[in-house]
Amino acid sequence: EIVVTQTPxxxxxxxxxRATMHCKxxxxxxxxxxxxxxxxxxxxxxPKVLLYWSSTRDSGVPDRFSGSGxxxxxxxxxxxxxxxxxxxxxxxxxxSIASFGQGTKLEIK
Amino acid sequence: xxxxxxxxxxxxxxxxxxxxxxTVSGDSITRDSTYWSWIRQHPVKGxxxxxxxxxxxxxxxxxxxxxxxxxxxxxxxNQFSLRLNYVTAADxxxxxCVRAMAASGWFxxxxxxxxxxxxx
Numbered sequence: 001e002i003v004v005t006q007t008p009x010x011x012x013x014x015x016x017x018r019a020t021m022h023c024k025x026x027x028x029x030x031x032x033x034x035x036x037x038x039x040x041x042x043x044x045x046x047p048k049v050l051l052y053w054s055s056t057r058d059s060g061v062p063d064r065f066s067g068s069g070x071x072x073x074x075x076x077x078x079x080x081x082x083x084x085x086x087x088x089x090x091x092x093x094x095x096s097i098a099s100f101g102q103g104t105k106l107e108i109k
Numbered sequence: 110x111x112x113x114x115x116x117x118x119x120x121x122x123x124x125x126x127x128x129x130x131x132t133v134s135g136d137s138i139t140r141d142s143t144y145w146s147w148i149r150q151h152p153v154k155g156x157x158x159x160x161x162x163x164x165x166x167x168x169x170x171x172x173x174x175x176x177x178x179x180x181x182x183x184x185x186x187n188q189f190s191l192r193l194n195y196v197t198a199a200d201x202x203x204x205x206c207v208r209a210m211a212a213s214g215w216f217x218x219x220x221x222x223x224x225x226x227x228x229x
Contacts, residue, residue: 035213037215037216039216045221046205046219046220046221046222047156047216047219048219049215049216049217052214052215058217090155090156092156092215092216094209094213094214094215095213096213097158097171097172098146098148098158099158100155100156100157100158101155102155103155
């Protein structure tokens, strides 16, 4: 089983500032591509995919969301955070049996 | 645009069987290279993949739940279903039905989720 760990558990930033969160897997999830996705879950809604293959934005996702990383270490960056970005963010590895991180909760300072 | 909708009892007694269905519209569960999963979200443990059924009707399960889980399909209704046997309070969660476009792929479409409580 691939264990996925996200840091920090929660994050508070001011509107317009940058938010950075991290995802670490206990084994590499890269094989020519990075088998990692990021999701946004707003309160009361299901998760929505933001990025896949670590850095490819899904259709309609604003370009202030970006992803990077390879192997076991990945980062989600939100540039110029907006009020609608308040949510919990999850990373998901699909290299092996699917597993998710525990989430990073983003709040506005 | 694909739409998934879970349905089933919101309350199940301990040791009984949890049964949920997912009705898919806007796509076919037999369309090539589609994979239909169940994922649950525990209040504390977070998101857990339960298993999937492929467009060919082949199921695959999370080893941690495999002994208690069955995922099946009804292609005439464009539905797939989950059965989880011998439930305990630890199975209390929000259950989502989800689509992926590869066996090892990200989940690109989710149902709204249905809350299931296991309690006597």
